[in-house]
Amino acid sequence: TWTMLNIVEDAVEAVRKQIGPEGRAICALSGGVDSAVAAAIVQRAIGDRLTCVFVDHGLLRKGEAEQVERDFVAATGVNLRVVDASDQFLKALEGVTEPEEKRKIIGREFIRVFEDEQRAILAGADGAVDFLVQGTLYPDVVESGGGTGTANIKSHHNVGGLPDDLAFELVEPLRTLFKDEVRRAGEELGLPAAMVWRQPFPGPGLGIRIIGAVTRERLEILREADAIAREELSRAGLDRDIWQCPVVLLADVRSVGVQGDGRTYGHPVVLRPVTSEDAMTADWARVPYDVLSRISTRITNEVREINRVVLDVTSKPPGTIEWE
Numbered sequence: 001t002w003t004m005l006n007i008v009e010d011a012v013e014a015v016r017k018q019i020g021p022e023g024r025a026i027c028a029l030s031g032g033v034d035s036a037v038a039a040a041i042v043q044r045a046i047g048d049r050l051t052c053v054f055v056d057h058g059l060l061r062k063g064e065a066e067q068v069e070r071d072f073v074a075a076t077g078v079n080l081r082v083v084d085a086s087d088q089f090l091k092a093l094e095g096v097t098e099p100e101e102k103r104k105i106i107g108r109e110f111i112r113v114f115e116d117e118q119r120a121i122l123a124g125a126d127g128a129v130d131f132l133v134q135g136t137l138y139p140d141v142v143e144s145g146g147g148t149g150t151a152n153i154k155s156h157h158n159v160g161g162l163p164d165d166l167a168f169e170l171v172e173p174l175r176t177l178f179k180d181e182v183r184r185a186g187e188e189l190g191l192p193a194a195m196v197w198r199q200p201f202p203g204p205g206l207g208i209r210i211i212g213a214v215t216r217e218r219l220e221i222l223r224e225a226d227a228i229a230r231e232e233l234s235r236a237g238l239d240r241d242i243w244q245c246p247v248v249l250l251a252d253v254r255s256v257g258v259q260g261d262g263r264t265y266g267h268p269v270v271l272r273p274v275t276s277e278d279a280m281t282a283d284w285a286r287v288p289y290d291v292l293s294r295i296s297t298r299i300t301n302e303v304r305e306i307n308r309v310v311l312d313v314t315s316k317p318p319g320t321i322e323w324e
């Protein structure tokens, strides 16, 4: 729309002014809409003087890394460095089952990898990178008291700050916008629809949807099951009705099943479709039985290790949306 075009143009102009004709900036992409739209705006403002970093922690869902590496780059022409850090994350997570411990490890490793990248970029640019782009939204600004402060990788993992030797001035082009405005800005900027309309997905990713220790094999199982659930929910036209639908792998649980002539002893996955306004409270979504049935049939047919699909019918409170 005309107004959205103006909001985008104003944001681009403001960034151009803040960064100046020589300034350089970096931005961490998470796969989510906020960092993508923020980066796209800054790219319009300063072009190749922006370098984006995508840390692939190996905990994303099927197709999401490609959306960033291929589709987002194609749509924006952004200068992107991809770091495949999945080995490092999996190693750090080895044997860890406690949810908060998982979150801490993932946040810590993310900062480590991102800092290494920053140092490499700084070295290549003779230290002339002064700006860090963040996809902070208006509700985040209000929640944190409104001040601009030191850099904080909040958008990705809600943890930590940066050490003093990596001090940047923050560029926050979405500071005055609400989520729906960010999505419309993303459309205006021509970003991939799957990114613009992505439902909430936690920074620690599938790492907190495997109940039990995280392994490459378990991630692969969950990724397949999750992709089927998302595909069927989309096909049924339920994307806008449902806030999100975590698929959770009960990796340490096994149950007996039967398939063809044979007994199976596989894992269950939990479907957790919810409706919500703001994620503070939620209700379990009344997904039509035929859609649930298709998801269940497909997952148990197509994912060999899964022989049971169960539905979570708990509201929040008392249950949180995620299982960890």
Ligand code: XMP
Residues within 6 Å of the ligand: 103, 155, 156, 157, 158, 200, 201, 202, 203, 204, 244, 279, 280, 316, 319, 320, 321, 322, 323, 324
């Ligand atoms: P819960 O499980 O607390 O989730 O009801 C509320 C919303 O927040 C998302 N979530 C996270 N997002 N980092 C994030 O960026 C996290 O560590 C995290 N944990 C939960 C969750 O998907 C839901 O939308």
